[in-house]
Amino acid sequence: xxxxxxxxxxxxxxxxxxxxxxxxxxxxxxxxxxxxxxxxxxxxxxxxxxxxxxxxxxxxxxxxxxxxxxxxxxxxxxxxxxxxxxxxxxxxxxxxxxxxxxxxxxxxxxxxxxxxxxxxxxxxxxxxxxxxxxxxxxxxxxxxxxxxxxxxxxxxxxxxxxxxxxxxxxxxxxxxxxxxxxxxxxxxxxxxxxxxxxxxxxxxxxxxxxxxxxxxxxxxxxxxxxxxxxxxxxxxxxxxxxxxxxxxxxxxxxxxxxxxxxxxxxxxxxxxxxxxxxxxxxxxxxxxxxxxxxxxxxxxxxxxxxxxxxxxxxxxxxxxxxxxxxxxxxxxxxxxxxxxxxxxxxxxxxxxxxxxxxxxxxxxxxxxxxxxxxxxxxxxxxxxxxxxxxxxxxxxxxxxxxxxxxxxxxxxxxxxxxxxxxxxxxxxxxxxxxxxxxxxxxxxxxxxxxxxx
Numbered sequence: 001x002x003x004x005x006x007x008x009x010x011x012x013x014x015x016x017x018x019x020x021x022x023x024x025x026x027x028x029x030x031x032x033x034x035x036x037x038x039x040x041x042x043x044x045x046x047x048x049x050x051x052x053x054x055x056x057x058x059x060x061x062x063x064x065x066x067x068x069x070x071x072x073x074x075x076x077x078x079x080x081x082x083x084x085x086x087x088x089x090x091x092x093x094x095x096x097x098x099x100x101x102x103x104x105x106x107x108x109x110x111x112x113x114x115x116x117x118x119x120x121x122x123x124x125x126x127x128x129x130x131x132x133x134x135x136x137x138x139x140x141x142x143x144x145x146x147x148x149x150x151x152x153x154x155x156x157x158x159x160x161x162x163x164x165x166x167x168x169x170x171x172x173x174x175x176x177x178x179x180x181x182x183x184x185x186x187x188x189x190x191x192x193x194x195x196x197x198x199x200x201x202x203x204x205x206x207x208x209x210x211x212x213x214x215x216x217x218x219x220x221x222x223x224x225x226x227x228x229x230x231x232x233x234x235x236x237x238x239x240x241x242x243x244x245x246x247x248x249x250x251x252x253x254x255x256x257x258x259x260x261x262x263x264x265x266x267x268x269x270x271x272x273x274x275x276x277x278x279x280x281x282x283x284x285x286x287x288x289x290x291x292x293x294x295x296x297x298x299x300x301x302x303x304x305x306x307x308x309x310x311x312x313x314x315x316x317x318x319x320x321x322x323x324x325x326x327x328x329x330x331x332x333x334x335x336x337x338x339x340x341x342x343x344x345x346x347x348x349x350x351x352x353x354x355x356x357x358x359x360x361x362x363x364x365x366x367x368x369x370x371x372x373x374x375x376x377x378x379x380x381x382x383x384x385x386x387x388x389x390x391x392x393x394x395x396x397x398x399x400x401x402x403x404x405x406x407x408x409x410x411x412x413x414x415x416x417x418x419x420x421x422x423x424x425x426x427x428x429x430x431x432x433x434x435x436x437x438x439x440x441x442x443x444x445x446x447x448x449x450x451x452x453x
Contacts, residue, residue: 009043016042020061027110029330033117033355034061036362036374040436054452056444063090063116066109067163071137073155075148085156087135087163087171090116093446095129096167098201098383098390100174102136103181111330112136115174115354119383121439122376125415128387133169135160141176142296153184161189166197166393172386173202175329178248178293183207198393201386210389212404213382218252218352219405220381221325221373223412225350226260228371229323231420231429234347237261242319242346244268245327246292246299249352249379253325255285266316268328269299273316276308320344327352335360342368351375362432369427377415377435384411 016038021031038057045051067087075081086109089097099119102112112134120132137156141149164171173182182202189199196208203209212219226236239262243250246267254264263279267288276284284306291297303310317324317337324346326332330353333341338361341349348371351357355375357365365372385408392398399407415435422441423434447453 009046012046013038013042016057023062024110024113027113029114029355030110030117032331032359033114036355036359036432037117037121037436037440040430040433041440044437044440050448051444054448056447057440059447060091060120060440060443061117063088063113064092065089066113067135068109069159071139071152071156071159073148073151075151076145081152083137083139083152083156085135085137085159086112087160087169088112088116088133089163089169090132090134091120091443091447092131092169093443093450094124095131097133097164097169098123098130098172098386099133099135100172101177101181101185102134102174103139103141103176104136105138105140107136107138114330118354118376120443121436122380123383123387124439124442125377125418125435126380126384126387126411127414128384128411130383130387130390133171134174135171136174136177139176141181146180149181150184153181154188157185157188158192161192164189164199165193166199166390170198170386170390171200172383175247177202179204198390201389203389208389208393210385210392210404211399211401212408213385213389214248215252215255216385216408217249217379217382218254218327219256220384220408220412221249221253221327221350221352221378222256222260223381223409224373224378224416225323225325225348227413227416228348228350228373228431232371235261236323239263239322240265240320242266242316242321242324242341243327243352244273244316244325244332244356245329245353246288247327249382250325250327251285251289251292253327253352254280255282257325258282258285262323265321266319267299267302268316271298271300272310272312272314274299274303274308274310275316275319276302276306317341318344321346323348323350325350325352326356328356329353330355331358333357333361335364337361338364341365342370346370349373350378352379354379366427366430366432372431373419374432374435376439377419377431380415381408381412384408
């Protein structure tokens, strides 16, 4: 591409973004997610008039529908509480809407629009027939009793149930929505519809859930890391890994890393992080899983129990490591964190959380030659096994753990191959470019086949 062509494309990207920001004011995370895609897709479609003339990217960045509703419930003291619920159905060109529900006090429309947009590309990359959606509420389950969580979930599902279904939109869990919440949500949906269908995924094994679902996102992020390193002739064995988070994604990523011979030295929660220079083992991981899922405690308790170091209010990205897996939340690695990781010898990043790196951090990783796997590719394992749960529900069957693990490994390998196929760049493999283009093509081709809808 000549200098004049490059300048014209840059101008077109800015024009596109200015229009999007004007239509979606104040939704900074949505703007960030779209810009990251637009910077690779707009140059890609420059010589492809079928996509460009049909305004496919413009249509992809405008959700099919945004649903907002009031959720009223009573706490244990019989006080009436009011929260806001959402479902953003972004695109169903390649299958029914699919994406998680997030319960967190910071949930807002801009966050869910970014997540549903990312989900559309992520689901496309899996090769499974799933569109993109996301939803949730500003309800915070922390500190609530089981009965309060149940009453909220039932009130939330009473409103959401009219918009979802096994062939329409299949929610799953996300931050703040674990096995407990999915159970309450599914129970209420079954009560309202008088149907036992796969209307949600992430269910318990006793009522239609899938083996490997809890492990899938964390395992998948490690599998993608393994594939990236293998291209460079490097093994995970003996590498020091720094992780954030302490939920399913982080703990199962840690488990798989340990199985592959890596040393995991950090985990975190919203209060701070622990640093264990001796490395976590399976017994220590079991302690953290019980701490977080049963006792719902804080990560600092690990430091007290195992005499590890605890850093209150800090993130783990200043710790020396070979590889890093951010598994907590969006924008948890900024440019300063990226600089520290690079200076400390980090050679690869695989994102377990959704968009955990800022634009500035991504540019620093790429400039430094760090292998960087964006979340839409690296953390697609979770939704992949959710898709396999949908298939099992539809066929009224259950696959074995070995079958599901093999399918997960195959899907992550295929995503990696797609990123290589479409991510070739002058400086090697650009995994951001590869993931964006591979995810775009499948959705875009389906949209073109439908005409102007």
